Amino acid sequence: MSTTAKAYGTEAAEAPLNQLNITRRNPTPHDVEIEILFCGVCHSDLHVARNEWHSTIYPTVPGHEIVGKVVNVGGHVSKFKVGDIVGVGCMVDSCQECEYCKESMEQYCVNEMTQTYNSPDKHLGTHTFGGYSESVVVDEKFVLRIPENLDLAGTAPLLCAGITTYSPLRHWNVGPGQNVGVVGIGGLGHMGIKLAKAMGAHVIAFTTSESKFEEAKRLGADEVVLSKDADQMAAYKGKLHFILDAVSANHDVNTYLSLLRVDGSMVLVGVPEHPLSLASFNLVIGRRSLAGSAIGGIAETQEMLDFCGEHNITADIEMINIQDINEAYERLLKSDVKYRFVIDMASLKD
Amino acid sequence: MSTTAKAYGTEAAEAPLNQLNITRRNPTPHDVEIEILFCGVCHSDLHVARNEWHSTIYPTVPGHEIVGKVVNVGGHVSKFKVGDIVGVGCMVDSCQECEYCKESMEQYCVNEMTQTYNSPDKHLGTHTFGGYSESVVVDEKFVLRIPENLDLAGTAPLLCAGITTYSPLRHWNVGPGQNVGVVGIGGLGHMGIKLAKAMGAHVIAFTTSESKFEEAKRLGADEVVLSKDADQMAAYKGKLHFILDAVSANHDVNTYLSLLRVDGSMVLVGVPEHPLSLASFNLVIGRRSLAGSAIGGIAETQEMLDFCGEHNITADIEMINIQDINEAYERLLKSDVKYRFVIDMASLKD
Numbered sequence: 257m258s259t260t261a262k263a264y265g266t267e268a269a270e271a272p273l274n275q276l277n278i279t280r281r282n283p284t285p286h287d288v289e290i291e292i293l294f295c296g297v298c299h300s301d302l303h304v305a306r307n308e309w310h311s312t313i314y315p316t317v318p319g320h321e322i323v324g325k326v327v328n329v330g331g332h333v334s335k336f337k338v339g340d341i342v343g344v345g346c347m348v349d350s351c352q353e354c355e356y357c358k359e360s361m362e363q364y365c366v367n368e369m370t371q372t373y374n375s376p377d378k379h380l381g382t383h384t385f386g387g388y389s390e391s392v393v394v395d396e397k398f399v400l401r402i403p404e405n406l407d408l409a410g411t412a413p414l415l416c417a418g419i420t421t422y423s424p425l426r427h428w429n430v431g432p433g434q435n436v437g438v439v440g441i442g443g444l445g446h447m448g449i450k451l452a453k454a455m456g457a458h459v460i461a462f463t464t465s466e467s468k469f470e471e472a473k474r475l476g477a478d479e480v481v482l483s484k485d486a487d488q489m490a491a492y493k494g495k496l497h498f499i500l501d502a503v504s505a506n507h508d509v510n511t512y513l514s515l516l517r518v519d520g521s522m523v524l525v526g527v528p529e530h531p532l533s534l535a536s537f538n539l540v541i542g543r544r545s546l547a548g549s550a551i552g553g554i555a556e557t558q559e560m561l562d563f564c565g566e567h568n569i570t571a572d573i574e575m576i577n578i579q580d581i582n583e584a585y586e587r588l589l590k591s592d593v594k595y596r597f598v599i600d601m602a603s604l605k606d
Numbered sequence: 607m608s609t610t611a612k613a614y615g616t617e618a619a620e621a622p623l624n625q626l627n628i629t630r631r632n633p634t635p636h637d638v639e640i641e642i643l644f645c646g647v648c649h650s651d652l653h654v655a656r657n658e659w660h661s662t663i664y665p666t667v668p669g670h671e672i673v674g675k676v677v678n679v680g681g682h683v684s685k686f687k688v689g690d691i692v693g694v695g696c697m698v699d700s701c702q703e704c705e706y707c708k709e710s711m712e713q714y715c716v717n718e719m720t721q722t723y724n725s726p727d728k729h730l731g732t733h734t735f736g737g738y739s740e741s742v743v744v745d746e747k748f749v750l751r752i753p754e755n756l757d758l759a760g761t762a763p764l765l766c767a768g769i770t771t772y773s774p775l776r777h778w779n780v781g782p783g784q785n786v787g788v789v790g791i792g793g794l795g796h797m798g799i800k801l802a803k804a805m806g807a808h809v810i811a812f813t814t815s816e817s818k819f820e821e822a823k824r825l826g827a828d829e830v831v832l833s834k835d836a837d838q839m840a841a842y843k844g845k846l847h848f849i850l851d852a853v854s855a856n857h858d859v860n861t862y863l864s865l866l867r868v869d870g871s872m873v874l875v876g877v878p879e880h881p882l883s884l885a886s887f888n889l890v891i892g893r894r895s896l897a898g899s900a901i902g903g904i905a906e907t908q909e910m911l912d913f914c915g916e917h918n919i920t921a922d923i924e925m926i927n928i929q930d931i932n933e934a935y936e937r938l939l940k941s942d943v944k945y946r947f948v949i950d951m952a953s954l955k956d
Contacts, residue, residue, distance in 0.1 A: 356868055361868060364868040364891075364892055364893070366844070424893075427893070494716070510881075518706055518711060518714040521895070524886045524889055524890060525890070526886075527886050527887055527890055528886055531860075531883040531884055531885045531886075532883075532884045532885075532886055533881040533882075533883065533884075534881055534882045534883075534884045534896075535881045535882075536874045536876075536877050536878055536881075536882055536898060537877055537898075538898075539874055539896065539897055539898025540874060540875070540877055540898030540899060540900050541714075541898070541900060542714055542898075542900075543714070543774075543777070543897065543898060543899050543900065544897065544898060545871070545895040545896065545897035546884075546889065546895065546896050546897070547889055547893065547894065547895040547896070548886060548887075548888075548889025548890030548891070548892075548893060548894060549890060549893050550890050550891060550892075550893065
């Protein structure tokens, strides 16, 4: 019981993305069928398309920042109706039985969450296909409500970049009276600045480029620091309560750790390819922590969307047609985007 | 207003320790003069004696695990009287004014605590000399009460090895219902096992040597794991709430991080000489933290001593005479001690 859907993907690591057909299941009683309107372009999409994490199953269709319209619902669906505007992020299923699923931390499911693409698909026996497609069918438990006031294209990146930065900021109780550093002003970092600011923190953005100073302030940073200037960095030594490290490239975390106050935490949300070099001294002095965080649970993702609705926060985006995706990947590699590409999926109908 | 005291120390990184004379101040109104009975031998003593941290001021007299008897008190001393048995650990002073001192975290004093040895001495204008000496004069704020039931020689190492392991176990709320790993069964690790067990945790000791299995169980470990056996390690993946990493040598922290549960923390109390290699993936998956911790505040050190009194916990020691200190250092380098050398300071009178 399945149908064919148009999508954009690739058959091999070296091949460009191109149009192909995929199979979507017909909605089960608990499923929601979504016509995809917009899909954000996450760096993970590129990693998987090019098999950079050595686990890609081909053909692959990336995309996990999905906003769309409900066009069909299964008989037992209670949360959504045809016509609703909804979102789907990085997960479309999890075991629902382990201790972490029961605590609404499906992202840490002991039996491994089903990712929106490149995971085993228990319905069709194949693997999951992502949001570079005209439609997707998802269990309603993994479908999110989109606040009415938000721009839909700018909302798509909230489903990954938004929750990835919101979750650690919330988990580590970022708020008023705190100096919060955000390292890296890209897809994740620009959301980190907006969200930390909306949570009431005093936000200090760190960038390697003086040209980003004005931008960082426009995004909401109270202060901006040129990270390669040792004097500027030294002025913040021991001053920060929390640092969100949104850099995916290899970089020196030690310089930042020394900026933390006693009991401060620095949290990695990017995953650099090579191991980091860590001077343990920087943790021992000041009882500091270096931690990591991966997306967020479904309940927390809904909380993030509602928070963004309340504070009118969306991502800063550059809209593209699906036919421009290969060029967009090249620009992504050069960080040449402010700050997230979003695909207008209407272009797939052309 | 000072007197001369016999001590053991060295004039140069390459020279062995030998007997020398140092100056101790006469007690000020807030000071306690202590006849030193026992002094533990910490690996830091060796690092400083040999200038391995590149900050030694010579001549240097190591020793910061001091137990002794009060022989004189200043006019305003209220906590101690002549004849009391007391302890002195790694600190003898701090600014008492910064936010951390006010929160009883003198070890993280913004203006830098005065260490028991090798720190500027604000009284005499020279630098501080440690516990390899017949006496020491310390502000009563930095002097600890020793529970009456404890063996005094075995108590000396509590002043550094004890508080260094107790503080993180308490700060991260280790207790019943938790699987707590202790990595490295040496001076610090053997205290970590005893203390975590006394706090009610299920203790899992990790060692590179099968020969230490029985020892680890004798110390209180519920389970022992051979860390170089991948199968044994895999059985604990995602199972531990907390790991105390008491290894000072360079080692792979990634293997241990993967044993942590979601939101688990691993805390370094040893400081390996070279930077650690850290795969950020191991933090991001499971929102894990790698942290550090340095000794403990004075109030917490007293709490630790009282806890040890209540649970009758002391260090396992090998007693030596001060004349054997150079040989003890050589054995320390080979980890040939179970588990702490303690100097019987009566030998300095010979």
